[in-house]
Amino acid sequence: MISALFLGSGGARFVVARQLRASGGMWLTFGETQIHVDPGPGALVRALTHVPPCNPRDLxxxxxxxxxxxxxxxxxxxxEAMTSGGFRKRGLFLAPADAYDADSIVLEYARAFVEQCVTLEASGGPYAIGDVALRTSMRHHHGVDTYGMHFTYRDSTVSYLPCGKYFDGLAEDYCAHKPDVLIxxxxxxxxxxxVDHLTWEQARSVVADVKPRVAVFQHFGTQMLERQPEHMAQELEDELGIRVIAAYDNLRIDLSTEMAAAYA
Ligand SMILES: [Zn+2]
Ligand SMILES: [Zn+2]
Incomplete structure (x- = not known):
């Protein structure tokens, strides 16, 4: 069973600063393997107050x-939550190199709590996470080291295309992994x-080129929220003939079911 829970669906400083949409990141489940991707502000509270709660000690x-x-x-x-306050050394932490450098977002003392800190590289992997193999994309154009992710579990690949400016070759790079689901x-x-972000036009053209079975959009700024992403998703679904979903806070998508329906 593969699922994605959106502990937040907002992006950009304005939306996040005002919490117009939450910013807790994605909680991905692949069978017994649970992975938290991009835990922005509020992630821990969002995880613990979700119904039913997400338990960081299961990550x-x-x-x-x-x-x-x-x-x-x-x-x-x-x-800290994944490692029971640092008392139980466990789990992996994976991030691009500059997340560990000067001005690091990860405190030295917290790094000691996990079993291993892994430095992600461009077009890297597979990195083994439980039953999942993670591979990374080319470097995104985003000012800091930024990589997309391809999570492969059994016969399915769920890919995540994070922030970055459009460039020629972006869609091809994601195509090469043949994602069933593209977030x-x-x-x-x-x-x-x-700015260093995809516009709606660029995002939809990437989805049209990559042709996943299921596409999910998230990380919306105010411009996108004003235009009602769920309606835009519906239009694109009709146009491309694939399943298209606009994420909202606390949305949990049963990706196994969505993929099965798309293949039917
Ligand atoms: Zn960014
Ligand atoms: Zn962002």
């Missing part, structure tokens, strides 16, 4: 796509300032 790993605060604000709190961060509808 096999915490993974960061990059060190920006909306993806990593609660990383130390989550490491895409889309912060902005249009881009007036040439």
């Amino acid at each position: 096999q790993a915490i993974v960061l796509s990059h060190k920006h605060l909306d993806h990593a604000g609660d990383v130390n709190a989550m490491i 895409v961060n889309v912060l902005r509808f249009a881009d007036g300032m040439n």
Whole structure:
């Protein structure tokens, strides 16, 4: 059974600072293996107050796509929770190199609590996390070390395309992993300032090129929220003939069922 729980669906400083949408990241379950991806501000509280609660002590790993605060604000709190306050050394922590460098988001003392700190590299892996093999994407264009993720479990691959500016070759790089499910961060509808994020037009063209069975959009900024992402998802679903879902806070998607329905 594969599922994704969105402990947050917001992105960008404005949305996160005001918590217009939560920023707790994704809790992925692959059979017995549980992985928390991008624990932004509020992740621990969101996990524990979810119904039913997510237990950090059941996590096999915490993974960061990059060190920006909306993806990593609660990383130390989550490491402590995963390791029973640091009293039980266990679990993996995986992040790009500059998450460990000067101005590190991960406190030295918290690093000692996990079984292993792994440095993610571009187009790297497989990194073994329980029953899951994680591979990374090319480097995203995002100012800090940022990698996408491809989680393979049995015959299925769930990919996560985090923040970054569009570049030629982005879709091809994700295509190569043949994802069944593609989760895409889309912060902005249009881009007036040439920022390091995909616009809606770019995100939908990447999805059209990669052609997963199921596409999920999340990490919305205000521009996207104003336009009602669920309606945009519905339109794209009709257009592409694949399942398209706009995430919202506390949405849990049974990806096994969604994939099975898409293959039927
Ligand atoms: Zn970022
Ligand atoms: Zn972001």
